[in-house]
Amino acid sequence: MESASLPLGGRSALERPPLARLPDRALKYGLTALALLILALIVYFFIRLVGEARPAFAREGVFGFTFNNDWNVNAQHFGALPLLVGTLITSGLALLLGVPIAVATALYATELCPLRLRTALTVLVELLAAVPSVVYGLWGIFFLAPKLQGAEQWAADRLSFIPFVGGGAVTIPNYFITGLVLAIMILPIVSAISREVMATVPADLKEAALGLGATRWEMIRTAVMPYCRSGIVGGAMLGLGRALGETIAVTILIGDAPQLGKHLFGQGYSLAAVIANEFGEAQGLHRSALFAAGLVLFVLTLLVNGVARLLVVRASRPGGFRPAAGEAALATAQPIAEQAAQP
Amino acid sequence: MSFERPAARVADVEPDDLLNKRGPLGPPQSMPARPQSPPTQPYASGLGTPAGTEPGLSVTLRGLRAFYGANEAVRGVDLEFNANEVTAIIGPSGCGKSTMVRCINRMHEEIPGARAEGKVLLDELDIYDGAVDVVAVRRAIGMVFQKPNPFPTMSVFDNVAAGLRLTMRGRSQGSKAELRAKVEAALRSAGLWDEVADRLGEPGAGLSGGQQQRLCIARSLAVNPEVILMDEPCSALDPIATLKIEELIDQLKRRVTIVIVTHNMQQAARVADRTAFMLDGRLIEVGATQEIFTTPGDPRTEEYVTGKFG
Numbered sequence: 001m002e003s004a005s006l007p008l009g010g011r012s013a014l015e016r017p018p019l020a021r022l023p024d025r026a027l028k029y030g031l032t033a034l035a036l037l038i039l040a041l042i043v044y045f046f047i048r049l050v051g052e053a054r055p056a057f058a059r060e061g062v063f064g065f066t067f068n069n070d071w072n073v074n075a076q077h078f079g080a081l082p083l084l085v086g087t088l089i090t091s092g093l094a095l096l097l098g099v100p101i102a103v104a105t106a107l108y109a110t111e112l113c114p115l116r117l118r119t120a121l122t123v124l125v126e127l128l129a130a131v132p133s134v135v136y137g138l139w140g141i142f143f144l145a146p147k148l149q150g151a152e153q154w155a156a157d158r159l160s161f162i163p164f165v166g167g168g169a170v171t172i173p174n175y176f177i178t179g180l181v182l183a184i185m186i187l188p189i190v191s192a193i194s195r196e197v198m199a200t201v202p203a204d205l206k207e208a209a210l211g212l213g214a215t216r217w218e219m220i221r222t223a224v225m226p227y228c229r230s231g232i233v234g235g236a237m238l239g240l241g242r243a244l245g246e247t248i249a250v251t252i253l254i255g256d257a258p259q260l261g262k263h264l265f266g267q268g269y270s271l272a273a274v275i276a277n278e279f280g281e282a283q284g285l286h287r288s289a290l291f292a293a294g295l296v297l298f299v300l301t302l303l304v305n306g307v308a309r310l311l312v313v314r315a316s317r318p319g320g321f322r323p324a325a326g327e328a329a330l331a332t333a334q335p336i337a338e339q340a341a342q343p
Numbered sequence: 344m345s346f347e348r349p350a351a352r353v354a355d356v357e358p359d360d361l362l363n364k365r366g367p368l369g370p371p372q373s374m375p376a377r378p379q380s381p382p383t384q385p386y387a388s389g390l391g392t393p394a395g396t397e398p399g400l401s402v403t404l405r406g407l408r409a410f411y412g413a414n415e416a417v418r419g420v421d422l423e424f425n426a427n428e429v430t431a432i433i434g435p436s437g438c439g440k441s442t443m444v445r446c447i448n449r450m451h452e453e454i455p456g457a458r459a460e461g462k463v464l465l466d467e468l469d470i471y472d473g474a475v476d477v478v479a480v481r482r483a484i485g486m487v488f489q490k491p492n493p494f495p496t497m498s499v500f501d502n503v504a505a506g507l508r509l510t511m512r513g514r515s516q517g518s519k520a521e522l523r524a525k526v527e528a529a530l531r532s533a534g535l536w537d538e539v540a541d542r543l544g545e546p547g548a549g550l551s552g553g554q555q556q557r558l559c560i561a562r563s564l565a566v567n568p569e570v571i572l573m574d575e576p577c578s579a580l581d582p583i584a585t586l587k588i589e590e591l592i593d594q595l596k597r598r599v600t601i602v603i604v605t606h607n608m609q610q611a612a613r614v615a616d617r618t619a620f621m622l623d624g625r626l627i628e629v630g631a632t633q634e635i636f637t638t639p640g641d642p643r644t645e646e647y648v649t650g651k652f653g
Contacts, residue, residue, distance in 0.1 A: 115455055204492040208559070210453060212506035212566060213482030222505055226496035 046298070053292035055285055065292055071258040071269070073278070078289035080296055082260045086175065086268035087297065089261075090250060091243035093179025098186045098243075099236045105187070106194035107220060122195070129188035137252030140181040145172045145253070152176060156265045170265040173255035178270075181249055186239030193238065197231030198224060230312045237308030244301055247272040271297040399600035400466040400569040401426040402447055402484075407461035409442045409451055416442040418624035419461070424570075429592055429601045431615035431632065433608060435647065439624040440604045444572050447602065448484035449477050465569065482510060484570040485563030485599075490579050491555035493547035493562070500543040502558055503529050506566040525565060533561035534591050553584025560591065564599075571595065573603040577610065589614050608648055612636055620644045 056078055057065055068079020109121050152170045159166030201224050209223040255267025256277055271293045282290050402424040409417035417439040424430045432440040445451040446459045449470060462469050470480045493502045503526045526543075530536040535557045539550070547558055556576060563571060573592075577585040592601055592614045605611050611618050612632055619629035620641075628641045639645045 202492070204488055204490055205494065207450060207453070207486075207488060208492040208494065208562075209505075211448065211450060211481055211486035211488070212509060212563065213478050213480075214509050215478050218509050222494060222509070226494065229496075 049291060049295045049298065053288055053295045055288040056292040059285060065289070066296055069260055071274070073258075073286055076285055078285070078292070080271065080289075080293050082258055083269050083271045083274050083293060084296060084300075085260055086254060086270040087244055087272065087300070089175050089264075089268070090178040090182055090254065090270060091240055093176065094182035094186055094243040095236060095240055096183075097180060098183030098239060099190055099232075101183070102187050102190035102235070102239070103194050103232055105191045106198055107224070109191075109195055110198040111216065111220060111224065125191050126188050128184065133185065133246060133249040134252075136181050136185055137249035140177060140249065140253045141173060144181065145174075145177045148177065148180075152265050156263065164262075165264045168263050168266060171255060171267050173253050173267055174265045175254065175261055175268055176264050178250055178253040181253055182243045182246060185246065185249065186242050189242060190232075190235045190239040193235030194228065194232050197228045197235070201227045234308060234312050237304060237311075240304055240308075241301055244297065244304065245272060247276045251276050271300075399426045399596075399598060400483075401464075402570055402600060402602070403462075403464040404443070404447075405462040405464065407443065407446055407459065407463060409439070409446050409459045410457065411442075411454065412456045416624055417446065417459075420621075420624075420626045422619060422626055422629060424600055424602050425617070426600050427596055427598075428616040429596050429603060429614050430629075431611035431618045432602065432604045432621060433606075433611050433618060433647070434621035434627075436606075438621045440621050441574050443621070444574055444602055444604050445486075447570070447572055448481050448486055450481070450486060452477075482506075482566050483568055484572060485566065485568035487556070487559055487563060487571060487573045487576045489575045491552055491559050493550075493555050493558050495546070495548045497547055498544050499539050499547045499550070499558060500526055502547040503561050503565050506562055510566050529561040529565035530558075532564050532595070533557045534587065534594075535561055551584070553580050553587060556580060556584070556588060557591065560588075560595075564595075568599060570600045570602065573601065575604050575606060578606060585610070608636070620647060622647075 059065075060068060060078055065078060065080055066084065067081050068077075069081040070077045070079040071082055072078075105121070105125055109118055109125075113121055149170055149172060152174070156166045156168065156170050160168075205223040205227065206219055209219040214222060250270050251273040254270055254273055255261075256269055256273060257267040258269050258274070261268035274293055275290050278286070279290055404420050404422045407417055407420045407422075408415060420443055432444065434440050442451060447463055447470075449459075451457050451459050459471070461471075463471060465480070465483060468475065470484075494505060497505065500523075504522060507522060507525055527536060530539060535554060538554060539558075547555065550558060556579075560571075560576075577588050580588065589610065592603065595601060596616075603611075603614065615632045617629060618632040618635040620627045620635065620639075620643075622643055628635065628639060628644045630640070635644060636648050639648060
């Protein structure tokens with residue numbers, strides 16, 4: 001009966017033998033297994049980290065460990081605040097200095113650069129990513145830092161009225177120089193992602209802006225940037241992830257002083273640097289404290305990624321960019337007469 | 344003779360109901376005076392149009408040629424678009440009609456490797472003159488594209504205000520109420536106000552296709568152009584939305600000069616006062632629409648309008 005309605009010789013033509021379906025199944029389960037493996041690895045990693053860090057947390061308390069300003073190996077006191085602050089300051093500085101330059105580079109490459117130069121520029125920026133971080137560290141401490149010390153001292157003197165930024169003597173290794181080198185290190189990834197996103201801006205949006213009489217900068221502001229904002233934020237967060245976790249360059253540049261730096265141009269320490277420096281001779285509680293520092297860094301990175309994801313989702317929601325408050329009020333429909341009547 | 348004069352003169356001609364402060368070619372500072380390249384046009388002759396009427400300006404092409412690299416897409420076109428008329432450009436795909444229109448507000452040169460030669464006169468001012476600011480040109484000669492392209496991240500209100508905010512750059516921003524009045528006026532002119540009055544804060548991309556296209560028309564009207572170029576404005580729209588745009592075109596020609604590229608010959612017949620037929624980058628024939636469609640002078644025009652090719 002059924003076969004009468006089916007072309008191509010009936011049922012058999014539509015059936016596939018189980019063996020022929022095997023590759024599909026194998027692919028599906030194989031890929032699922034691999035994906036689960038990664039998940040399992042992360043979970044196992046996290047559990048081990050917590051396990052190893054437990055003694056330190058038990059001694060100082062989770063909150064105490066994270067926020068006590070006291071890292072003294074000899075006295076067996078472990079409070080990670082100086083490390084946490086060092087990590088946050090240098091990474092924040094890297095974002096502050098690196099992202100604008102990266103975005104500007106990307107804008108130049110996609111919107112202004114002559115076609116012939118574009119590839120060269122792109123390759124050059126990406127070459128920055130190929131330099132090993134230890135080389136950045138060496139270059140920073142032996143070349144850049146001594147050259148900039150005078151300028152830093154000048155800035156520190158001028159900015160001494162801002163607490164924590166200026167005043168005091170500039171040391172060669174310090175927070176600022178670390179942030180500066182980190183900024184160079186995150187440049188390639190932030191720039192590459194920004195460029196990719198900018199390349200996806202539809203030509204008709206740019207033409208819409210230009211057709212209204214926008215200058216090139218206004219075109220970038222009205223058509224390109226709003227379209228790219230979430231992508232650029234995403235790129236910046238990837239850069240921040242790199243800056244937070246960067247170890248060897250920071251270890252070389254930050255000065256490895258286990259207390260809060262007195263100002264921006266003073267020495268400090270970071271979470272990653274303390275682990276790299278002290279794991280060799282660490283035993284017992286000290287070892288556990290290093291694991292705890294690793295855990296804090298891990299959680300910090302997770303938080304940053306979470307916030308970044310939230311920002312990206314919010315920014316990419318249609319109509320997510322609200323007009324400035326005053327304009328929003330205006331945009332609600334009211335007769336013009338009413339508007340005009342208001343003083 | 345200074346270069347501010349054409350702008351000032353045009354501003355006198357066009358009493359500006361939306362933007363009283365500036366002429367169509369922009370504030371004087373946007374047209375830098377370059378004494379080393381003297382003007383070639385006689386700027387002094389005024390039009391003497393009585394105040395109160397709202398004429399658009401005529402556009403004249405003289406020996407216009409446009410290139411993409413070595414490829415010549417427009418091969419020497421002489422054509423006049425009369426003020427306050429609708430001129431349709433018809434012709435088979437690839438005949439250079441879009442390219443030609445994009446030369447009129449200098450959008451053509453935005454494409455890498457593209458360039459144009461010849462003259463495009465807005466009234467009497469050559470917009471390819473070295474002293475003319477391309478930004479000012481595009482404010483005087485607005486453009487509506489094939490695909491509706493509202494700014495996706497902006498609300499309906501902000502879309503229409505986008506051009507105004509650009510125009511008011513560096514000047515007093517005007518009061519919010521003033522901006523709002525201009526946006527409303529533009530939306531009314533585009534026949535969209537009644538449909539969007541209660542959703543000005545919603546994303547412009549949320550409107551229907553036809554509404555989006557009228558939003559784009561409102562956006563270009565808001566900066567009060569002299570000429571509006573429309574590059575197949577209805578090709579992405581359904582018949583009802585198309586009809587609305589066509590009615591709109593009929594109303595708009597009282598205040599602007601309209602050049603419309605279309606593939607749809609019925610549309611040309613419905614909206615255009617004059618029609619130009621192009622083939623292979625050359626202007627074959629231009630004349631009153633009725634004439635082009637009933638008694639064309641050139642056999643190729645006749646073949647095209649009767650559907651024998653293209």
